Structure formats: C-alpha cells, structure tokens
Amino acid sequence: MKQSILDKLQILADAAKYDVSCASSGLDKRNTGNIGNSSAAGICHTWSYDGRCISLLKILMTNRCIYDCAYCISRASNDISRASFEPEEIAELTIEFYRRNYIEGLFLSSAIEVNPNHTMEKIIKTLHILRVDYQFTGYIHIKAIPGADPQLVKKAGELTDRMSVNIELPTKQSLKLLAPQKSINSLFSPMQQIKEGIKQYRYDSRHIKKVKSFVPAGQSTQMIIGATPDSDLSILHMTEKLYQRFKLKRVYFSAYVPVNKGTHLPALSTAPPLLREHRLYQADWLLRFYGFNADELLNFNQPNFDLDFDPKMMWALKNIEQFPMEINKVPYKELLRIPGIGVRSAQRIMKQRQVSMICYEDLKKMRIPLKRTRFFVTCNGRYYGEKSMEPNVIKKYLKPDPSYEQLTLYTIPQRATT
Ligand code: SF4
Known part of the structure; x- marks a missing residue:
C-alpha cells in the first residue's frame, strides 16, 4: 500500500x-x-x-x-x-x-x-x-x-x-x-x-x-x-x-x-541514565569554558561522576587544600574553579574589583549561590563557611534533599522490539 x-x-x-x-x-x-x-x-x-x-x-x-x-x-x-x-x-x-x-x-x-x-x-x-x-x-x-x-x-x-x-x-x-x-x-x-x-x-x-x-x-x-x-x-x-x-x-x-x-x-x-547525562553536560561545560581537562575531573580510581554532587564541586572537594580562595585577590582563571561561580559571576567580580573591595554582601547581590560558595572563599580575609574544611563535613551541608527527583522528558516508549 x-x-x-x-x-x-x-x-x-x-x-x-x-x-x-x-x-x-x-x-x-x-x-x-x-x-x-x-x-x-x-x-x-x-x-x-x-x-x-x-x-x-x-x-x-x-x-x-x-x-x-x-x-x-x-x-x-x-x-x-x-x-x-x-x-x-x-x-x-x-x-x-x-x-x-x-x-x-x-x-x-x-x-x-x-x-x-x-x-x-x-x-x-x-x-x-x-x-x-x-x-x-x-x-x-x-x-x-x-x-x-x-x-x-x-x-x-x-x-x-x-x-x-x-x-x-x-x-x-x-x-x-x-x-x-x-x-x-x-x-x-x-x-x-x-x-x-x-x-x-x-x-x-x-x-x-x-x-x-x-x-x-x-x-x-x-x-x-x-x-x-x-x-x-x-x-x-x-x-x-x-x-x-x-x-x-x-x-x-x-x-x-x-x-x-x-x-x-x-x-x-x-x-x-538522565542524571548521568546531566553530569556529563556539566563536565563538558567545564572543558569548554572553565579551563578544566578530563584528567583533573576523573581518574582511573574514580572513573565516574558522583550523582549527588556536580563535577566542579567534586573537583573542589578533592583539591580542598587549594581553598579558601580570597575573592579580592584570586586571578580570573582560579575564580572559575570556585563552586558556584560561573563565567558571568567571575567577570562581574573582576569588574567590581577594579573599583572597590568585594564584601560578602556584594556576592549576595551578584546572586552567587553562597550556600555552596561560602565554603570555598574568604572576603577580605574572613571565612563564612563552617569551622571545618573537611570534605566530608562540607558534603553533609551540601547533600541534596533525598526527596528530589529529576524530571524526565519522556517515558520509555513501549514498542515492538526484536
Ligand atoms: S542502525 Fe542504521 S540508523 Fe541506526 S545507528 Fe546504525 S547506521 Fe544509524
């Protein structure tokens, strides 16, 4: 027909x-x-x-x-x-x-x-x-x-x-x-x-x-x-x-x-595996715009992304000795490595630094998610995170709500298969 x-x-x-x-x-x-x-x-x-x-x-x-x-x-x-x-x-x-x-x-x-x-x-x-x-x-x-x-x-x-x-x-x-x-x-x-x-x-x-x-x-x-x-x-x-x-x-x-x-x-x-797909997209973004390379994010001992935390957060927790970074001094390339700070926020921080010192309130006004970022920065020498910089302690504060469930775009199709 x-x-x-x-x-x-x-x-x-x-x-x-x-x-x-x-x-x-x-x-x-x-x-x-x-x-x-x-x-x-x-x-x-x-x-x-x-x-x-x-x-x-x-x-x-x-x-x-x-x-x-x-x-x-x-x-x-x-x-x-x-x-x-x-x-x-x-x-x-x-x-x-x-x-x-x-x-x-x-x-x-x-x-x-x-x-x-x-x-x-x-x-x-x-x-x-x-x-x-x-x-x-x-x-x-x-x-x-x-x-x-x-x-x-x-x-x-x-x-x-x-x-x-x-x-x-x-x-x-x-x-x-x-x-x-x-x-x-x-x-x-x-x-x-x-x-x-x-x-x-x-x-x-x-x-x-x-x-x-x-x-x-x-x-x-x-x-x-x-x-x-x-x-x-x-x-x-x-x-x-x-x-x-x-x-x-x-x-x-x-x-x-x-x-x-x-x-x-x-x-x-x-x-x-939608959440895994999402983590890979986040990592792809880090490769293209944040100056990371694949071997910094994963290695043969840990070859898969954590589904609870995004790849940049995991990198920061693995390299906790590099933190906290002073928001008023750290170079642009390093700013991009701080969890919660994206390309636009990093550009805003650089611009603001040309006219005045940045305080914690300024970060809020820039809409930087301080719930995450506060663990990794100091503003004029002052730290706003918890007393311990132990990765497991930070993880406890940042652990996603277990009731959270990622939305799916479409359900698995029911179709004739071989
Ligand atoms: S079976 Fe044909 S259409 Fe499907 S992925 Fe392979 S080449 Fe492409």
Whole structure:
C-alpha cells in the first residue's frame, strides 16, 4: 500500500527523536481541540548564535537501514514500520511548514539506505532543491553519512549550515561490540574533512570577495550514555579529543533509551541514565569554558561522576587544600574553579574589583549561590563557611534533599522490539 506523506512524517519524525545532536526539547504535547500541536510532527528546537531559540523540522530521510547497530530502533533486524522520503517531498514539507510559520529550519538525519553514497546523494538533492529551486536561506543541519564519498561530503557542506557525524560510542571496543559495521576511522575521516573545509572557508572568506560557504555553523556529534559499560572518564576523554582534534562546536550526550533486546545491551526495563547525562553536560561545560581537562575531573580510581554532587564541586572537594580562595585577590582563571561561580559571576567580580573591595554582601547581590560558595572563599580575609574544611563535613551541608527527583522528558516508549 502506498504511504501518504502524513504516514511517512509520523514514522520518520518519530524515528528522529533519538538523535539529540540538534538539542531537541523532546516535548510531546497533543492537540486537545485547541490551537497548537507538537506531537509527532517532528518539530524541535535549537539555538542560534545570538541566543534565539529556533524551531526545526526534525526528520529522517529514511529509517530503512542496511546496518544493524544493536542500540538503534531503525536497525535492519527490527520488525518496525519503514518509510523513505523523496528529496522533493522533504523540500516541499520544509517550505510549506516554513510558510505557515511552524519552523525556521530543517534538521535532516538518515539511516543508511542501499549504501552510504546513495543516502548522501538523496540528502544533497534535498539541499539543492531547497537552496537553489526554492532559494531557502534558513538554517539547515544535516547528518554526514559515515562511509560516503568525500566529494559528496564536500557538496553537502556547501549547502548546509551545520553538519554532524554521530560517533555514538566512545571506544573502538564498544563500536565493535554494538555497531560492528562502523569503525572509528569511518567516523573520524568525515570529521577531519569537515574541520579542514571549515578552516579553508574561514580563511577564504577573509581574503576573497565571493566564496562558497562551508558548514558555517560548525560540526557536532552525539554519544550514547549507558548502552555500554564505558566509564564517564572514557566518554570525557573522547569528548576532549573531539574538541581538540576536530574543533567540534558541541558534543551532545544522549541517555540510552532501551528499545531493543540484546546480549550486550542493558535490560529493556532499565531507565535512561538522565542524571548521568546531566553530569556529563556539566563536565563538558567545564572543558569548554572553565579551563578544566578530563584528567583533573576523573581518574582511573574514580572513573565516574558522583550523582549527588556536580563535577566542579567534586573537583573542589578533592583539591580542598587549594581553598579558601580570597575573592579580592584570586586571578580570573582560579575564580572559575570556585563552586558556584560561573563565567558571568567571575567577570562581574573582576569588574567590581577594579573599583572597590568585594564584601560578602556584594556576592549576595551578584546572586552567587553562597550556600555552596561560602565554603570555598574568604572576603577580605574572613571565612563564612563552617569551622571545618573537611570534605566530608562540607558534603553533609551540601547533600541534596533525598526527596528530589529529576524530571524526565519522556517515558520509555513501549514498542515492538526484536
Ligand atoms: S547506521 Fe544509524 S540508523 Fe542504521 S542502525 Fe546504525 S545507528 Fe541506526
């Protein structure tokens, strides 16, 4: 039976929700007869460089896959509804949604149908119709298909704003176990090509008047958390490597949602490790903006983050001999290491220090969370924490309320699995 566009949209928007590399909100709110519906239409959100939240049509080109990655709902061996869009259909949907003001851009991912080149060619054709035929200049984020010809990656890069290659698992061994048709090299090689293309584009655009753009919004990737026994340390080592080696804009983490059975997979009833995902995002922030490196935050004796305390707090407690720091003297780089002090607060403190000494009341006015920070600072030589600077004593004061429970974005889907 021929599938309608709506059938395809339902199947392929639903299949795309496992990809978080465009920062989807994961919202699923059904229409109850009033205006507005965000369910199954595949609309997600991302943020532009100026902080604006923009809506994207988030879909797969196809969920027919020749690969059989153990963790994936679209794997070849799963008995699920399958569908494929034609490039013309995606282009028309994007434009129609755009004209109706539902979306401002497109996030297009795909399973691997027939072979990597065939899938990449279909993605390029979609981009071409949008950019050339419809003259669509809105935001587009696509997935580069591992194993596709570099010429195709180049062509796609000239038509899209952001590209991502999903590494999914942090080690060669894990890839071999759960995604044996993929290899680290087949993932690193398009990342390297995209990095060099972006570098060349930035150089050319400074020296040549009219130059073809190439992935101007940079590249990103995602890693699944909790599908394998990999520690937070190995995930963070890989994250660090990806930022340093390929200059990625973002590494996204996706708490593993058990959708398949498998000897190497967690049980279907396992809850997605959302708090662990959150700790990794906090650590990622420390790598990118606070000057930390992975080995300072974790080590082989303690390879996973504490779920009760954030990574910066744990680092401070492990290095308690470096505290308290005098808020009026400590250099900017050190300020960033004090629990509770973020980049903005550190900048405010530096600015304030140019005109006057900072007292405890000033910190309150700057909205610094003194409940945490007071254990690690002095203001004009005075300490406001408890008498002991023993990490276990500080931990007692800061231990989270046991009734606290993290909210989930969506429940584990009940679906047909192999
Ligand atoms: S290649 Fe992608 S879509 Fe196909 S099974 Fe692997 S993760 Fe899923």
